[in-house]
Amino acid sequence: MANGPMDRRAFGEHPDRPHPRFEGQGAEYTGRYVVLLDPSNQESGLNALRSSADIASVERVRGTDVENVxxxxxxxxxxxxxxxLGAAVVEVRPEQRHALVTTAERESSIIAAEPERKVYAFPVTAPTQAPTEFYPAYRSDEDVVGRHSRAEMAAAQGPAWDEQSCTWGLQAIRAQLSQLTGxxxxxxxLDxxxxxxxxxxxxxxxxxxxFVPGEPVKDGHGHGTHCIGTAAGPAHPQQGPRYGVACEARILAGKVLNNQGSGTDGQILAGLAWAVAHGAKVISMSLGAPVQPGELFPQTYEKLAQRALERGTVIVAAxxxxxxxxxxxxxxxRPANCPSILAVGAVDKAIRTPFFSNGAINGRGGEVDIAAPGxxxxxAKPGGxxxxxxGTSMATPHxxxxxxxxxxxxxxxxxMELWNALQAGAYPLMQSTKDVGAGLLQAP
Incomplete structure (x- = not known):
């Protein structure tokens, strides 16, 4: 610890009280702050917060440190x-929050300080609208015709999907035709x-x-196991059709949401640090929190996503x-609304935008980058x-x-080259790019 021990009660008062600037927006806050530091001068930023805002004592953890995080x-x-990561989750007494914010604004070694939010899994459990089982017509411009034959396009409008050998989602993105396995x-x-x-x-x-207190990595919800199965399930599951895209990829499973499907920004940061330290090429996050029209993307997640891209890792979010x-x-x-996080919208079996899928109405940082089966x-489900x-949760691992x-x-x-190749290979759709981005995901 960099600081001496402090009274637990002093820093435990009103842990769920939101910052007064953020009340009434429908968001849920923990009372802590997420602070993004200058990677080359992290200690200076922490020292400034110690002296001006009397933050709780600091424990340093690395991505390989799993115990006790x-x-x-x-x-x-x-x-x-x-x-x-160059980031910290900071405990501060309610009366010191203003001092923390003003210090962050003043200190060049602190890039951002934002209230920590609660986050949730993104499944749709009670749909109220049933899509049809057929493809719509695709936009038949010259580029589409050049990459896909008219026969393919006509066949795409055919009858219901035959899912005996593989799921409709894999067929829609042509994963079963790819010679690649990941x-x-x-x-x-992270789920x-x-x-x-x-x-x-x-x-x-x-x-x-x-990274959930008191819970082992065992999935007591089902959401994480389902997402892992879609991303990396086997070519020949023990029962049922094939459902996994990258059937020979290596799986890193980080538990950042509890068995009720909720977590915090701090738990996600812990998962990100762990995933990057373990060499993840892709980080899939079917989770987040709603934002309001006009709300800006979180600076902390954006900077961390930029740093991940520089290190060779793409972060994908629902x-x-x-x-x-x-x-x-x-x-x-959020955090999918960050420009450097690849945001995934959903399509239904008719390759239409389903009623629940969010859209790009917040401008820069609020775009949908691509659409996938959701x-x-x-x-996969727990227990076999x-x-x-x-949900867009299901689209993301595709x-x-x-x-x-x-x-x-x-x-x-x-x-970034992988990101660009992904979007360049998408199948253009009739829907607005605000709903489907570059179009329907396609396997190489």
């Missing part, structure tokens, strides 16, 4: 410094954990870690499910077998899997 994040007498590419899924005993994942899980189309389209949630998606889920295929095919490509 969850417990540290829960303690009200400790601030946690993720040194490799062999040895590491995909990190509700994983069923480590699932027979379809045998020998495939590279590492696991839980756009969110708060919309009630056609009358109410909600903005892309309706009635079959994938498969289950069906819907994208993570395709990025792994691209990384296998282009081992020397930078993270």
């Amino acid at each position: 969850a417990e540290l994040l829960e303690r009200p007498d400790v601030s946690v410094h993720f040194e490799e 062999r040895d590419v590491k995909i990190a899924v 509700t954990g994983v069923d480590t005993d699932h027979p379809d994942f045998a020998g495939r899980i590279e590492a696991t870690a839980s 756009a969110g499910n708060e919309s009630h189309r056609p009358t109410d389209v909600r903005p892309v949630g 309706w009635q998606v079959f994938s 077998g498969q289950q069906e889920m819907s 994208v993570a899997g395709v990025l792994a295929l691209l990384a296998q095919a282009n081992p020397d490509a930078s993270a």
Whole structure:
């Protein structure tokens, strides 16, 4: 610890009270702050916060440090410094919050200081609108005709999907036709954990870690296991159709959401540090929090995503499910609304935008970058077998899997080159780019 011990009660008062500047916006805050530091001058920023805002004593953790991180994040007498990320989750007494914000604004060694928010998994559990089982017409411009034959386009409008051998989602993105498998590419899924005993994942899980206090990595929710299955399930599951995109990728399962499907920014930061330290080429996050129209993207996540791209890692996140189309389209949630995080919208079995999928209504940083299958998606469930889920959560791991295929095919490509290749290979759709970005995800 850099500081001496402090009274737990002093830093535990009103832990769930939001910062007064942010009340009434429908967001949930923990009472802590996420502070982004200048990577070359981190200690100076922390020292400034110690002296001016009397922050709780600082514990430094590295991405390879799994033990006790969850417990540290829960303690009200400790601030946690993720040194490799250049970020900290800071405990501060309510009366010192203003001092923290003004110090952050003044100190050049502090890039941003934002209230820590609660985050949630993004499944749709009770759909109120059933899509049809057929493709719509695609936009038939010259570029589309050049890459896809008219026969393919006509066939795409055919009858219901035959899912005996593989799921409709894999067929829609042409994953079953790809010769690539994502062999040895590491995909990190930060979610509700994983069923480590699932027979379809045998020998495939590279590492696991839980950043949720009191809960092992075992998935007591189902959301994380489902997402991992979509991204990296096997070519030949023990039962049912194939459902995984990158069937030979290596799996990193980080539990950042509890068994009720909720977590905090601090837990996500811990998962990001762990995933990067373990060499993840892709980080998939089917989670987030809603934002309001006009709300800016979080600077902390944006800077961390930029740093990840520079290190060779693409972060993919779900756009969110708060919309009630056609009358109410909600903005892309956070952290997917960051320009340097690849935001994924959903399509249904008719390759239409489903009622729940959020859209690009907040300008820079609020775009949807690509769309993928997110309706009635079959994938792995805890205890073995498969289950069906819907949401942009289900679309996101399809994208993570395709990025792994691209990384296998282009081992020397930078993270940004993989991002660009992913979007360049998308199938253009009739919908607005505000809803589907570059178009429908396609496997190389």
